[in-house]
Amino acid sequence: MKVTLLDGYVDEPTCLGVPPYISPYVRYTAGAIWAANSSAQIKYFTIDEVRESSKDFYKTVETSDLFIVIFGVAVPGKYLGGKPATPREIFNLASRIENPVKVIGGPAARFGSGVRGGMVVRDVSKFEDVFDLVAIGDLEVIIYDLILEKLRVNKVDPTSTRKSAHSIAEYAIRGAKIVTQHPRYPKVICEIETYRGCSRKITGGCSFCTTAAYYGLPDFRPVKDIVLEVEAIYKHGVKYFRLGNQPDLFAYQAKGVGELEFPRPNPRAIKKLYQGIRTVAPDCYLWMDNANPGTIAHHPEESREIAKIIVTYNTPGDVAAFGIESADPDVIKLNNLKCTPEEAMKAIEIIYEVGKERGWNGLPKLLPGLNFVFGLIGETEKTYELNYLFLKEVLERGFLVRRINLRQVLVFPGTRMWKVGTKILRRNYHLFKKWSQKIRDEIDIPMLKRVIPVGTVLKEVITERHFGKRTYARQLGTYPITTIIPDEMPLNITLNVKIIDHQARSTIVVPYPLDINKASIRLLSAIPQIGRKRAARIIKNRPIKNLQHLEAILDNKTIAEHIYKNYIIL
Numbered sequence: 001m002k003v004t005l006l007d008g009y010v011d012e013p014t015c016l017g018v019p020p021y022i023s024p025y026v027r028y029t030a031g032a033i034w035a036a037n038s039s040a041q042i043k044y045f046t047i048d049e050v051r052e053s054s055k056d057f058y059k060t061v062e063t064s065d066l067f068i069v070i071f072g073v074a075v076p077g078k079y080l081g082g083k084p085a086t087p088r089e090i091f092n093l094a095s096r097i098e099n100p101v102k103v104i105g106g107p108a109a110r111f112g113s114g115v116r117g118g119m120v121v122r123d124v125s126k127f128e129d130v131f132d133l134v135a136i137g138d139l140e141v142i143i144y145d146l147i148l149e150k151l152r153v154n155k156v157d158p159t160s161t162r163k164s165a166h167s168i169a170e171y172a173i174r175g176a177k178i179v180t181q182h183p184r185y186p187k188v189i190c191e192i193e194t195y196r197g198c199s200r201k202i203t204g205g206c207s208f209c210t211t212a213a214y215y216g217l218p219d220f221r222p223v224k225d226i227v228l229e230v231e232a233i234y235k236h237g238v239k240y241f242r243l244g245n246q247p248d249l250f251a252y253q254a255k256g257v258g259e260l261e262f263p264r265p266n267p268r269a270i271k272k273l274y275q276g277i278r279t280v281a282p283d284c285y286l287w288m289d290n291a292n293p294g295t296i297a298h299h300p301e302e303s304r305e306i307a308k309i310i311v312t313y314n315t316p317g318d319v320a321a322f323g324i325e326s327a328d329p330d331v332i333k334l335n336n337l338k339c340t341p342e343e344a345m346k347a348i349e350i351i352y353e354v355g356k357e358r359g360w361n362g363l364p365k366l367l368p369g370l371n372f373v374f375g376l377i378g379e380t381e382k383t384y385e386l387n388y389l390f391l392k393e394v395l396e397r398g399f400l401v402r403r404i405n406l407r408q409v410l411v412f413p414g415t416r417m418w419k420v421g422t423k424i425l426r427r428n429y430h431l432f433k434k435w436s437q438k439i440r441d442e443i444d445i446p447m448l449k450r451v452i453p454v455g456t457v458l459k460e461v462i463t464e465r466h467f468g469k470r471t472y473a474r475q476l477g478t479y480p481i482t483t484i485i486p487d488e489m490p491l492n493i494t495l496n497v498k499i500i501d502h503q504a505r506s507t508i509v510v511p512y513p514l515d516i517n518k519a520s521i522r523l524l525s526a527i528p529q530i531g532r533k534r535a536a537r538i539i540k541n542r543p544i545k546n547l548q549h550l551e552a553i554l555d556n557k558t559i560a561e562h563i564y565k566n567y568i569i570l
Contacts, residue, residue, distance in 0.1 A: 028171045033143060071084065077407070090104070112413065138160065172228075190238060194221055208417040218251065227273070249306075266302075287477055317364070341386075374408050394443075448507070508526070514569070
């Protein structure tokens with residue numbers, strides 16, 4: 001059996017699969033194929049590969065027995081590593097394919113896909129016109145059944161779901177080797193699921209969120225299953241992992257699920273999980289994603305203990321992403337949000353105090369990330385002011401937060417926001433633009449300067465894209481900081497950089513240390529106190545032999561010593 005697997009990328013509140021990430025959907029689906037037919041040949045493509053060179057893709061897919069598409073965006077963002085597929089793009093692509101059995105799955109098939117925030121999700125029912133099977137349930141379960149049924153679509157239930165979190169254990173392990181086909185292999189981050197569902201399902205969950213609406217109460221994966229999956233991936237040459245596919249890592253195997261809105265955290269289980277991962281993948285890079293500030297505020301002692309466990313075993317630069325959503329008490333109540341502003345501030349304080357120490361790669365070990373959503377029920381101009389004042393207080397109290405995400409609500413069927421739509425956001429769009437810019441200017445940049453001051457060396461940065469004469473580069477990690485090198489550098493190389501300036505949500509950097517006898521005039525000019533005239537003088541007199549030679553060229557001992565000490569090698 002020949003299978004073509006197309007990754008159109010996913011981005012959900014609890015799951016990221018946009019490069020450099022690869023989602024569990026891809027790995028589980030590949031594992032299900034190999035579990036049902038161990039000799040199946042799977043060819044994996046990303047949507048970006050298809051865009052860049054479609055000839056090989058169409059040749060492969062037309063000689064396949066089965067064609068599977070995975071995609072769907074529930075929380076649209078700005079992406080540097082890849083561009084998620086749009087519904088129209090997938091529809092047009094599938095329309096051209098004739099021979100194989102065609103299946104679509106992932107978030108788009110389950111509840112639709114968005115293109116950008118501030119809109120109602122695109123209706124994907126038209127996919128039924130170009131796909132033989134729209135997998136509304138769990139794709140890996142449906143694909144397994146489909147192969148056992150010899151691709152007879154009419155014999156398969158498109159709404160089938162996994163029996164339990166443990167039931168996917170074999171798929172997770174068998175599918176690990178698909179990572180070797182990712183275009184960024186081995187520098188690809190594997191999103192690891194710890195559980196699906198939300199404990200706040202008993203109160204209805206947040207008004208806009210798909211997690212409680214579609215996945216129900218948490219069903220925790222056993223520690224052993226997760227560790228074996230990581231071990232399998234690690235053995236295939238990948239050592240980058242994020243425990244991100246859950247709404248709240250602090251609630252993993254918590255006590256009181258189904259009875260309490262905020263179950264009591266279980267530090268022992270989380271320590272066992274982290275220790276297990278480090279045992280099978282000792283030199284791996286390990287991050288987390290989501291944490292519920294309500295959980296941390298309601299259970300500060302257990303949460304502080306968990307944060308210390310994470311800091312002990314993680315990779316610096318980690319982010320506990322908080323879905324605060326709003327600091328307006330009226331909006332919080334009307335949308336059943338997770339926490340009050342006071343509780344959110346307490347959670348920020350706890351994570352900051354535990355994780356503020358700077359690690360080997362230049363970043364604090366663990367910081368909060370703050371997510372806000374606009375266009376919710378009850379929103380007024382006062383909401384924007386309260387959000388700004390909350391963030392201003394965070395800044396004034398000296399706390400560090402790694403990111404502030406301001407997004408417009410994306411409206412999905414099955415959520416309370418479906419009846420409201422985007423009318424509130426449309427009415428307040430001018431306020432969103434005004435206050436977002438104010439936050440970027442007055443909060444974001446000052447905060448970024450504190451988190452990574454000028455002079456900070458960021459280690460193991462990977463060059464990714466050229467924009468004009470500039471190179472955009474990032475560390476591998478959860479919510480990595482975008483660094484901009486003011487010259488064209490080779491792509492996909494790893495280097496250390498030093499920060500020389502800041503701008504909204506990004507930094508200006510130069511390679512560190514910089515070889516003064518090889519560096520371009522653009523890079524030399526970017527170094528503080530050099531400028532273009534001094535850079536030209538340096539280039540004219542190269543090779544520079546020593547510090548005294550540099551002092552003579554610049555005719556300024558202080559500047560020469562500053563450059564030599566802080567930026568260059570001879």
